[in-house]
Amino acid sequence: MPRTLRSTPLEDGFRMPGEFEPKAGCWLGWPERPDVWRNGGKNAQGVWVDICAAIAKSEPVTVCASAAQYLNARNRLPDEVRVVEMSTNDSWFRDTGCAFVLNDHGDVRGVDWTFNAYGGLNGGLYFPWDKDDLIAQKMLEMENLDRYRSSLIAEMGGIQCDGEGTLLTTEQCLLNENRNAHRGKAWVEEQLRSYLGVEKIIWLPRGCKFDETDGHIDDLACWVAPGELLLHWTDDTTDPQYEIYQEAYKILSNETDARGRALKIHKIMQPAALEWTAEEATGLDSDTGAHRRVAGTKICASYINYYMGNTVVVVPEFDDPMDKPAQALLKRLLPDHQIIGIENAREILLGGGNIACITQPQYAGQKR
Amino acid sequence: MPRTLRSTPLEDGFRMPGEFEPKAGCWLGWPERPDVWRNGGKNAQGVWVDICAAIAKSEPVTVCASAAQYLNARNRLPDEVRVVEMSTNDSWFRDTGCAFVLNDHGDVRGVDWTFNAYGGLNGGLYFPWDKDDLIAQKMLEMENLDRYRSSLIAEMGGIQCDGEGTLLTTEQCLLNENRNAHRGKAWVEEQLRSYLGVEKIIWLPRGCKFDETDGHIDDLACWVAPGELLLHWTDDTTDPQYEIYQEAYKILSNETDARGRALKIHKIMQPAALEWTAEEATGLDSDTGAHRRVAGTKICASYINYYMGNTVVVVPEFDDPMDKPAQALLKRLLPDHQIIGIENAREILLGGGNIACITQPQYAGQKR
Numbered sequence: 162m163p164r165t166l167r168s169t170p171l172e173d174g175f176r177m178p179g180e181f182e183p184k185a186g187c188w189l190g191w192p193e194r195p196d197v198w199r200n201g202g203k204n205a206q207g208v209w210v211d212i213c214a215a216i217a218k219s220e221p222v223t224v225c226a227s228a229a230q231y232l233n234a235r236n237r238l239p240d241e242v243r244v245v246e247m248s249t250n251d252s253w254f255r256d257t258g259c260a261f262v263l264n265d266h267g268d269v270r271g272v273d274w275t276f277n278a279y280g281g282l283n284g285g286l287y288f289p290w291d292k293d294d295l296i297a298q299k300m301l302e303m304e305n306l307d308r309y310r311s312s313l314i315a316e317m318g319g320i321q322c323d324g325e326g327t328l329l330t331t332e333q334c335l336l337n338e339n340r341n342a343h344r345g346k347a348w349v350e351e352q353l354r355s356y357l358g359v360e361k362i363i364w365l366p367r368g369c370k371f372d373e374t375d376g377h378i379d380d381l382a383c384w385v386a387p388g389e390l391l392l393h394w395t396d397d398t399t400d401p402q403y404e405i406y407q408e409a410y411k412i413l414s415n416e417t418d419a420r421g422r423a424l425k426i427h428k429i430m431q432p433a434a435l436e437w438t439a440e441e442a443t444g445l446d447s448d449t450g451a452h453r454r455v456a457g458t459k460i461c462a463s464y465i466n467y468y469m470g471n472t473v474v475v476v477p478e479f480d481d482p483m484d485k486p487a488q489a490l491l492k493r494l495l496p497d498h499q500i501i502g503i504e505n506a507r508e509i510l511l512g513g514g515n516i517a518c519i520t521q522p523q524y525a526g527q528k529r
Numbered sequence: 530m531p532r533t534l535r536s537t538p539l540e541d542g543f544r545m546p547g548e549f550e551p552k553a554g555c556w557l558g559w560p561e562r563p564d565v566w567r568n569g570g571k572n573a574q575g576v577w578v579d580i581c582a583a584i585a586k587s588e589p590v591t592v593c594a595s596a597a598q599y600l601n602a603r604n605r606l607p608d609e610v611r612v613v614e615m616s617t618n619d620s621w622f623r624d625t626g627c628a629f630v631l632n633d634h635g636d637v638r639g640v641d642w643t644f645n646a647y648g649g650l651n652g653g654l655y656f657p658w659d660k661d662d663l664i665a666q667k668m669l670e671m672e673n674l675d676r677y678r679s680s681l682i683a684e685m686g687g688i689q690c691d692g693e694g695t696l697l698t699t700e701q702c703l704l705n706e707n708r709n710a711h712r713g714k715a716w717v718e719e720q721l722r723s724y725l726g727v728e729k730i731i732w733l734p735r736g737c738k739f740d741e742t743d744g745h746i747d748d749l750a751c752w753v754a755p756g757e758l759l760l761h762w763t764d765d766t767t768d769p770q771y772e773i774y775q776e777a778y779k780i781l782s783n784e785t786d787a788r789g790r791a792l793k794i795h796k797i798m799q800p801a802a803l804e805w806t807a808e809e810a811t812g813l814d815s816d817t818g819a820h821r822r823v824a825g826t827k828i829c830a831s832y833i834n835y836y837m838g839n840t841v842v843v844v845p846e847f848d849d850p851m852d853k854p855a856q857a858l859l860k861r862l863l864p865d866h867q868i869i870g871i872e873n874a875r876e877i878l879l880g881g882g883n884i885a886c887i888t889q890p891q892y893a894g895q896k897r
Contacts, residue, residue, distance in 0.1 A: 162606055210844060226561065227595060227596070228595070228614075228616035228660070229770035230661070231616070231667075232663075240532055243670055243671075243673065245613075245614075245667070245670065245671050246596075246613075246614045246615050246616060246667065248599070248614060292596070295599070295600075299599075299613070299614060302611055302613065303611075303613050304610060305611065449862050
């Protein structure tokens with residue numbers, strides 16, 4: 162049986178599930194590179210430990226660490242977390258890990274998009290990215306699961322699926338000239354349909370400001386249930402994100418999903434603006450291949466960028482008055498989940514992402 | 530549930546199976562270091578591919594390759610072989626991999642001996658060996674299997690179990706002052722009993738000459754079935770191995786196994802003596818941490834050092850007149866197995882071992 166299939170998930174009856182569907186596990190990398198993670202990664206590693214412990218309450222967690230960091234990762238992480246060796250360029254498993262797709266007979270396979278570190282040589286965030294483009298393949302081989310490989314340059318952080326045929330994304334990311342602009346929108350849509358088994362694609366023009374990924378949807382909006390979205394929000398008309406939220410709201414309020422439902426939109430109020438401190442910036446190695454961040458660099462902070470497990474939702478906290486209201490809203494929308502706040506999530510933001518960005522859910526097979 | 534158990538296999542009802550028992554898979558490393566494997570490992574890698582392809586006919590094969598060699602290993606090996614990343618010091622998985630033990634309820638666990646590269650700083654074969662001592666732990670963690678860790682310095686190449694309570698080994702290896710001499714024979718026996726679930730230990734004084742491991746049993750004798758042994762042999766009284774074979778034969782002919790059976794001994798005739806050529810020796814990096822091998826270095830070549838799969842026996846060939854008689858004997862003793870000869874096995878010998886040394890069988894769970 163070939164490991165890499167020549168067919169597509171759509172042809173084979175596979176679909177991308179929604180984040181609220183049952184998981185068999187969760188995959189993360191291990192932050193290490195000292196030009197992305199300040200203080201040799203030690204601050205971020207501490208937060209990783211908290212996040213892994215929180216997710217492990219809900220489903221099995223696997224952390225992929227480099228040979229150099231294997232023992233440190235193994236020793237810091239809780240016993241119940243599985244640690245395996247894997248070389249990477251950085252630790253954004255939502256974007257570099259495989260997207261697990263399901264059929265109706267209990268089978269699980271993986272979709273492996275082409276990865277270019279968020280824009281390759283045209284605005285990408287690090288060089289090289291060869292090892293990150295192999296992560297999905299290595300995960301699937303370790304798990305003995307079949308793989309689909311697409312030449313679409315994409316990251317799952319830029320794509321939100323409802324599991325029932327609808328996909329939400331941004332033109333700023335997938336149609337960026339540093340991703341797939343040259344292939345054309347029709348080709349991109351055909352790839353999304355073929356590899357994620359979706360029927361309807363809702364395009365927003367752009368994602369949040371200060372998001373370094375070229376507008377990943379996962380800082381702006383996400384599905385909490387079929388037909389229901391969370392949208393990041395502010396009522397402050399002077400806020401740099403204000404227009405973006407308004408624009409997204411207008412489009413989404415006038416849309417229906419693949420099943421023809423109007424979308425119910427829950428606004429979640431954003432935290433105050435953040436930026437790099439001088440002390441933080443001095444903790445970085447510089448000019449070694451990663452996007453340069455200096456004191457005063459604006460940071461994109463979003464409550465949307467959480468991890469939803471089977472029984473927990475692991476949510477970033479920013480020491481902000483809006484932390485608790487955000488968690489209260491999530492608890493209202495997901496009453497059966499334990500909402501776990503992560504205090505030092507700022508450390509992940511300094512690396513350029515957030516909790517959703519570093520986690521890849523492995524969905525459980527389903528028989529229908 | 531703890532990953533590393535504080536109890537022992539004996540206490541928990543686990544035992545080491547015989548090599549003829551059903552396997553769920555086979556694990557190998559990937560040869561790479563240029564001071565052990567001539568010509569940058571390329572010759573050995575070619576043989577590895579042949580061996581993996583042969584074993585894959587019988588059970589699933591996993592090859593552990595370093596980050597640097599991952600793509601090369603993946604591309605050279607057949608599709609059906611699983612390749613995962615793992616850092617190692619060298620590629621002797623019989624000795625560094627975990628020994629899989631079984632209970633009667635279908636469970637599989639692993640025994641992780643302490644490893645010191647065949648003698649540590651007192652005659653060991655390479656330095657450092659820190660990564661090799663982690664291989665067993667990493668294998669078990671990848672497979673989500675529980676682990677027993679013993680402070681006995683041992684390699685499974687130095688130990689042969691019949692799966693029915695009998696263990697065959699050599700004093701030269703386990704009681705060597707560079708292994709466990711200081712702990713005493715009684716302590717060593719207690720460790721073997723506790724961690725492999727055996728009742729009777731048969732000690733031979735020494736293994737074959739020119740075996741660099743300090744007399745591993747797996748070049749001299751092995752179980753083909755409970756109560757039946759293969760013993761390497763020559764009738765040439767001037768041969769440097771002659772006395773060793775005679776000595777082993779005398780001991781084994783007067784022994785019984787744990788069940789009280791007299792041992793049936795099948796003599797398998799050895800190939801002609803081998804040694805390093807000058808051309809081979811020039812293919813090595815020198816003085817970089819590995820035991821030094823030069824033109825004229827004697828090589829230990831044994832037909833005993835094969836891999837027994839569920840349906841195949843993978844046997845070294847040395848371009849020697851005794852190759853075919855050895856295979857004919859194996860076919861007679863194991864008529865249901867396909868005997869597969871590996872033509873360039875000499876390349877593994879140059880690294881210091883043979884087919885058994887590079888393979889670690891993963892036994893299938895058994896319900897009794």
